[in-house]
Amino acid sequence: MDLKIIDLHKAFSASEGERIDTIMNVSFTVGEGKFVCVIGPSGCGKTTLLRMISGLERPDRGKILLGMKEITEPVREIGYIFQEPTLLPWRTVIRNVEFGLEITGVPKEQRRQKALAALELVELQDFGDFYPKEISGGMKQKVAMAMALVVEPKVLLMDEPFVSLDCQTRNYMQTALLQVWEKTKKTVIFVTHNVEEAVFLGDEIICFTSRPAEIGKVLAVDIPHPRDRTSPELNSIRKEILLFLAKEREKTRNVNGMFTHVHNLSEV
Amino acid sequence: MLRIYRSLRYLPVFGVIVIWQILSSSGIIPGNRLPSPVTILHGFTELASEGLPPGYTLTGHCLGSLKRVLSGAAIALVTALPLGMMMGYWARARDFLTPFVEMIRPIPPLAWVPIAILWFGIGDKSASFIIFLGAFFPILLNTIGGVLSINKRFIESSIILGAKKGALFMKVLMPGAMPSIITGIRIALGIGWMTLVAAEFTGVKSGYGLGYMIMTARDIQRPDQIIAGMAVIGVIGYTMDLVIRKIEDRILRWR
Ligand SMILES: Nc1ncnc2c1ncn2[C@@H]1O[C@H](COP(=O)(O)OP(=O)(O)O)[C@@H](O)[C@H]1O
Ligand SMILES: [Mg+2]
Numbered sequence: 001m002d003l004k005i006i007d008l009h010k011a012f013s014a015s016e017g018e019r020i021d022t023i024m025n026v027s028f029t030v031g032e033g034k035f036v037c038v039i040g041p042s043g044c045g046k047t048t049l050l051r052m053i054s055g056l057e058r059p060d061r062g063k064i065l066l067g068m069k070e071i072t073e074p075v076r077e078i079g080y081i082f083q084e085p086t087l088l089p090w091r092t093v094i095r096n097v098e099f100g101l102e103i104t105g106v107p108k109e110q111r112r113q114k115a116l117a118a119l120e121l122v123e124l125q126d127f128g129d130f131y132p133k134e135i136s137g138g139m140k141q142k143v144a145m146a147m148a149l150v151v152e153p154k155v156l157l158m159d160e161p162f163v164s165l166d167c168q169t170r171n172y173m174q175t176a177l178l179q180v181w182e183k184t185k186k187t188v189i190f191v192t193h194n195v196e197e198a199v200f201l202g203d204e205i206i207c208f209t210s211r212p213a214e215i216g217k218v219l220a221v222d223i224p225h226p227r228d229r230t231s232p233e234l235n236s237i238r239k240e241i242l243l244f245l246a247k248e249r250e251k252t253r254n255v256n257g258m259f260t261h262v263h264n265l266s267e268v
Numbered sequence: 269m270l271r272i273y274r275s276l277r278y279l280p281v282f283g284v285i286v287i288w289q290i291l292s293s294s295g296i297i298p299g300n301r302l303p304s305p306v307t308i309l310h311g312f313t314e315l316a317s318e319g320l321p322p323g324y325t326l327t328g329h330c331l332g333s334l335k336r337v338l339s340g341a342a343i344a345l346v347t348a349l350p351l352g353m354m355m356g357y358w359a360r361a362r363d364f365l366t367p368f369v370e371m372i373r374p375i376p377p378l379a380w381v382p383i384a385i386l387w388f389g390i391g392d393k394s395a396s397f398i399i400f401l402g403a404f405f406p407i408l409l410n411t412i413g414g415v416l417s418i419n420k421r422f423i424e425s426s427i428i429l430g431a432k433k434g435a436l437f438m439k440v441l442m443p444g445a446m447p448s449i450i451t452g453i454r455i456a457l458g459i460g461w462m463t464l465v466a467a468e469f470t471g472v473k474s475g476y477g478l479g480y481m482i483m484t485a486r487d488i489q490r491p492d493q494i495i496a497g498m499a500v501i502g503v504i505g506y507t508m509d510l511v512i513r514k515i516e517d518r519i520l521r522w523r
Contacts, residue, residue: 056427056428076429079428082424084419088444090443090444090522133523147425147429151429
């Protein structure tokens with residue numbers, strides 16, 4: 001089932017009542033089972049994009065289609081991994097994973113079984129009885145993955161899930177994520193501002209411009225997993241993205257420069 | 269070690285009583301102004317064995333007061349908790365009910381006594397109603413605050429996982445707000461207990477109640493029994509809070 005993003009547009013009201021465009025003319029399609037990375041400068045609108053795809057937020061214009069179904073509110077077919085892990089602190093790990101099944105009335109036996117299977121998928125089957133405060137940040141994000149996967153979504157949206165982890169843990173989590181992805185074959189949209197991460201993970205990389213975020217560049221990465229982070233192929237793709245991002249930064253600086261200029265004029 | 273430390277906590281209480289007794293025995297504190305601890309203890313045993321008025325023993329007074337406090341607080345809990353959760357979750361409900369709540373809240377519970385008597389007559393129902401008024405607002409405000417303090421991402425992620433309103437309220441908002449709710453209950457019971465005794469001064473004319481017992485002791489001019497009654501109120505209030513804190517530790521192990 002393809003995920004189609006059609007001509008999304010979103011503006012937020014600024015303090016003076018004016019509208020600031022955040023997402024403009026964004027269209028792309030993610031094929032079933034594909035791993036797409038979205039990369040762009042901080043504050044460009046990546047989170048906003050994911051929230052619209054998930055149905056948490058409504059676009060001003062455009063629509064999201066999962067197969068034939070238009071997404072207008074959160075649905076279980078589209079899972080979401082937030083930047084900060086969303087484990088409920090008063091539940092143990094296993095009961096967190098069971099949550100999505102419990103609230104829809106899956107019988108106890110069955111949900112315990114499914115939750116254990118999901119925990120096994122992220123290799124945390126031995127940590128079921130721990131409370132969230134007792135496990136590390138990386139483990140928490142793994143539990144968050146299990147929580148999302150246990151309700152069997154078709155799509156997984158991930159919003160910089162590894163951004164607050166240290167470098168080594170992050171690398172390890174990327175590999176773990178790829179293993180889960182290869183086993184489950186979910187469609188993944190993975191947002192990051194880390195170029196190396198995008199290049200290591202994605203089948204396709206969508207680069208956003210600075211705000212308002214438009215699609216500036218789309219790259220296909222036809223390199224099979226597991227990938228070598230230091231290979232020349234990966235490096236050349238990295239370079240291409242870095243150049244693009246640098247150009248974007250330059251553009252913002254010029255725009256800012258222009259404003260200062262206008263400001264100075266009005267003072268004269 | 270810990271056990272010894274724990275019992276040492278009561279040292280200041282005993283210290284004050286001992287010094288007080290010494291000051292009384294040596295005549296520095298005149299007995300007609302403040303009876304000595306020993307005299308008060310006598311008053312206490314009299315209250316416990318013979319009762320005041322005769323036949324109405326201390327145990328009965330304690331139970332009578334406790335019944336009113338607990339029933340009033342229980343009614344406050346079952347009304348303030350759901351209302352607080354709704355006001356915490358829906359900004360619209362909060363916006364429209366806050367002025368109303370904040371206008372009722374400053375009215376001292378005791379100012380309701382005449383109305384309470386008019387509505388419920390003199391007796392248990394009136395007293396429970398006054399307690400209810402005192403206990404309602406701390407629970408309400410703490411529940412609202414507790415819901416507001418819940419990480420919005422928890423709510424969003426639950427909704428994505430398929431939580432409808434019922435599950436969201438029972439399995440996310442309520443446990444998330446629980447630390448705050450328990451604080452609210454502790455404050456509510458404290459206020460309820462304080463309000464109760466005052467309510468019984470005027471609201472109870474016969475039967476049982478610590479406040480009523482103290483007023484009776486005043487009428488027959490027995491300051492030792494007045495203070496014994498006050499001490500009982502303090503000890504019961506303290507014990508109730510201890511019990512809740514024990515329950516709190518149990519429920520909030522995850523913190
Ligand atoms: N609810 C909102 N109200 C107003 N402005 C918002 C809101 N959400 C996001 N924005 C603005 O939109 C821009 C993009 O935000 P976001 O999507 O979080 O960026 P990113 O995830 O790429 O860092 C930011 O400038 C942010 O201030
Ligand atoms: Mg973001």
